[in-house]
Amino acid sequence: MGTETTAAARVHCQLPGPRSRELFERWAKVEAQCTGYQARVCWDHANGVVVTDVDGNTFIDWTSGVLVTNVGHSHPRLVEAVQTACAKLMNNYECLNEPRVNAAEKLVQILPAHLDKCFFLSTGSEATEACIRLMKRKSGKFEVISFHGGFHGRTYAALGAGGLAGPKKGYGPTLPGSIRVPFPYCYRCPFRASPETCDMLCLDYLDDAVRANSTGSLAGVIVEAYLGAAGFIFAPPGWFPRLEQWIRDRGLLFTLDEVQSSFGRTGKLFAMEWENLAPDLVALGKGIGSGVPASGVAARGEVIGVLGPGEMSSTMGGNPVACAAVVAVVDIMQSEKLHDNALRMGEVMKARLLQIQEKSPYAGDVRGRGLVMGVELVKDKKTKEPAPDLTRKLIDVAAQNGLLIGSVGVFGNVIRVAPPLVISEAETHESLDIFEKSLAQL
Incomplete structure (x- = not known):
């Protein structure tokens, strides 16, 4: 147990509080109720890793929104940069503005050297959609390999590449040319194999999938650096380099979806750095704006250079406010070394979570790196039967605490552990104490 406490979390009423309850009731009358399951808390403001609701309760945040606020909620330097930009110029579409130039230079400077060009958009889906289009345009082919459990967004091509049923439910045929193959979900291996002995059987299956499904028009491969929506699933060491070699041997293009994993989340600025991957295209989002809507594509110049004037644009992409945010985020990440803090606090988190796993009958698996970890809840550790109902209950119990x-998660049974990267050791231990207490109360 943690010996130091920050007393950051203080809940003084039964949730939802009276003001939150009133706002939830008003909201339900006017907006479609189609968002995911969350604790019944109406946020008012947040600083660092601490959220305050409209009833005055304070909470430690393990969500970062949804892996967005990497530099912490309302970081003073980010707030100042955005306020200054808003007061000067908010949108000028495709006309050039200085913040856009500054942001592009700043981004290319921190990217691996082979990614020498970028293009700004506004959402992660926009970025992955652009990468898919670019692979098709550059290759002159239309088929794209993606992975079971993958999530690349809710737009048409991104949905087609995705490997989850939920986001596609009821929408009819998805994008033609999508070939989906298994990702190494070692806790629930689709081949019923063991990672110690399988020699990455799922990679060998790629050729079988191509022979069975391809028309001979393969453009490329898109894959997340880790599966986010499927349950924070990380491939075993060596899997990505072997995948990249498979791609290169066949002359295909390689897109790495780093919408979730970039900007320090895994303990490095970009997850591709862990195994020195060299993708042709990288989708960026979430942490790039740390709360301000921003995204982008990082690319080899010869790949994105296939587009001419007027062939890719975005109404909000590259606007001065978002670009000012990108510059501020990069400066904060570098000056405060937040990726290093993510690595250190992630080690503390994982050590404690593994201890909690040993004691809890419900914590079936703990996995992750840096400050992105998943705790998979099961009804029985031997059968690994998913426990989505228990997971929803834990969300409510933890919020009350x-x-x-x-x-x-594929089954909705994985707790996401992804606090802002500014979390201190004291806040880390306090949050782990609360999590352990809440799990014991189930």
């Missing part, structure tokens, strides 16, 4: 958590 002062910790905001969310769920992901």
